[in-house]
Amino acid sequence: MTTHVFHRTPERPAIATRARGIEITDAEGKTYIDSSGGAAVSCIGHGDPRVVEAIAKQAATVEYAHTGAFTSEPAEALAERLCRSTTLPLDKVFIVGSGSEAVETAVKMARGYHLARGDEGRHRVIARRQSYHGNTLGALARGGHVARRTPFLPMMPEALLVDPCFAYRHALPGETPEAYGLRAADSLEAEILRLGPDTVSAFLAETVVGATTGAVPPVPGYFRRIREICDRYGILMISDEVMCGVNRCGPFFAIEEDGAAPDIVTLGKGMGGGYQPIAAAMCTAAVHDAYSDAGRSFVNGHTYMAHPVACAAALAVQDVIRDDGLAARVAPMGEKLRQRLESRFGNHPNVGDIRGRGLFQAIEIVADRDDKTPFAASDGMAGRIFDACRDLGLLVYPGSGTVDGIRGDHLLVAPPYNVTEAQIDTIVARLGDGVDAGLAQVG
């Protein structure tokens, strides 16, 4: 069959014809367990009639009204709900259409904050070598995902990247997690001093790292130290929770567990649960009030920002999470998932690490478990295992990241919050078979 869609891969992928609960069926009639909801997007499962109804109702009421002239009821209600859902002191929500836009919005929001306060020199954004913040040029420029950045390097300003917080790869032998976390965080201070504190606007980091290295949580104390450093130099702290936020790790925002309150937080995937393209940058009253006190607008309009139908869908998704008590399921079901992964892969010679928080878990595949030697890029291990799992009727999210010259292959499992124990068993059993099938191809 010919296709006029410019797909991201040379081959046309399978056509999805039906999605219900945790399953997706293709045009050939094959059904897959969607164990990662794409890239941790699908948080309530597919095809929930309550969300479908909310979308239809909003489309029939006000499908679009330009935000230069109007707000909408679902946008207002959604923003209020998000602010009430987190224990962080976040007070305003700027709603956009994708995680990349949310990150760019956050970066511009921070710059505008400094401008409003007369701090015109602050324009630099520091991030980490182990990071992915989106694929638009502005978001890509901030992150450290080597493979996604490399082809476009000549088109981007140089990224300012400091140490990651990745204990599996970077903690020294005998170093406690706490000591490692402080050492990793202090690389931010060194970079601020090198650049000149008065030139730095913000520090940007994923709380639990997603695409580059696969569900890597921070060690205890790391983000508290980051917060201290940001405060010391008047720098805004931006937490990118596009993947790990909205209860994916348990609390509404993962960073609520880390004892550090960011100035700006981005969210996306679990916000709309895949039902509509929607994301946001939330900020504290202090960030917002800097604008209003100075009588400044935030010049960052997008045609489809705060789209009423997308907002209605996201609000309905948040209603489902609340009404079905799904947030409270994430910790216990995450624990079950973790136990199953530990018992299937805990002694596997090619699984070097099992990590994550809540229903955001990953396994790292290595050639040698003892010395953590990764597979060569030419082995394409994560992709092989993804293909093997797909043949077995399981969708996982594969990734191959390179940090400080060390590459890694990982598989991410991030099922919807209403996943059952029986489904977790099937996911881990198929993943086990897929891992072994992928490894057998390389020999």
Ligand code: PLP
């Ligand atoms: N930030 C993080 C942490 C992400 O994981 C992603 C996407 O994977 C993005 C930003 C970009 O989001 P989007 O693909 O919706 O533009």
